[in-house]
Amino acid sequence: MTPxxxxxxxxxxxxxxxxxxxxxxxxxLRRGFGIPTLDYALLGRWLGHMTRGRxxxxxIATAEPIPAERPLGYLAHYGIGVAFAVLLxxxxxxxWARSPTIWPALAIGIGTIAAPWLVMQPGMGAGIAGSxxxxxxxxxxxxxxxxTVYGIGLFLSAAVLSSxxx
Numbered sequence: 001m002t003p004x005x006x007x008x009x010x011x012x013x014x015x016x017x018x019x020x021x022x023x024x025x026x027x028x029l030r031r032g033f034g035i036p037t038l039d040y041a042l043l044g045r046w047l048g049h050m051t052r053g054r055x056x057x058x059x060i061a062t063a064e065p066i067p068a069e070r071p072l073g074y075l076a077h078y079g080i081g082v083a084f085a086v087l088l089x090x091x092x093x094x095x096w097a098r099s100p101t102i103w104p105a106l107a108i109g110i111g112t113i114a115a116p117w118l119v120m121q122p123g124m125g126a127g128i129a130g131s132x133x134x135x136x137x138x139x140x141x142x143x144x145x146x147x148t149v150y151g152i153g154l155f156l157s158a159a160v161l162s163s164x165x166x
Contacts, residue, residue: 007089010097010161014089015082017160018109018153022081025149035142040073046124047076060124081150084112088154098166100158109151113143 001009026037046057048066057063066072089097092104117129117140126132130139 003094006094006097006165007086010094010158010165011086011089012082013161014154014157015085016078017157018085018150019078019081021153021156022146022150023077025146029142037142037146040077041070042073042124043076043120044069044071044073046120047072056123057125080115084108084150085154085157097158098162100155100162102152102155105155105158106148106151109147109149109154110144112150113147116143 029035029037042060045063045066046060048069049055049057049063054063088105088108091108096104121130122128126139127136130136130143133139
């Protein structure tokens with residue numbers, strides 16, 4: 001397997017697995033503790049409105065719904081998860097992927113918090129780093145925990161793949 005193909009194969013598997021772990025985490029928060037998490041339909045709605053030239057909203061929940069917004073949101077969520085996993089592999093290298101350690105994966109996972117804090121949340125009307133949410137501190141803590149879970153997912157999936165693709 002060429003290095004490019006290996007990065008794409010590993011990155012896709014790691015990104016999907018880590019995003020799925022984020023989803024399980026969100027499910028635990030919602031069902032186990034009644035803590036609200038991102039509705040991917042709203043992510044899809046936001047992205048759908050971008051194709052119409054609207055990048056920012058006062059409150060995305062009140063914006064006009066987009067056809068197939070939930071599948072679009074999930075597709076984006078997993079696509080972004082794969083993109084950040086590929087970034088990890090480009091930064092840390094295939095030697096890391098073949099013998100992974102936790103810190104590079106956690107660094108990328110936690111670093112991905114910049115995307116929602118600086119792009120998604122302001123665009124959806126929640127302000128920079130959730131500053132316009134009812135409880136910005138709780139929002140930030142929940143976001144940080146979720147992206148830490150993503151980093152853990154990157155590491156765990158890389159560890160599994162290192163034994164499968166050895």
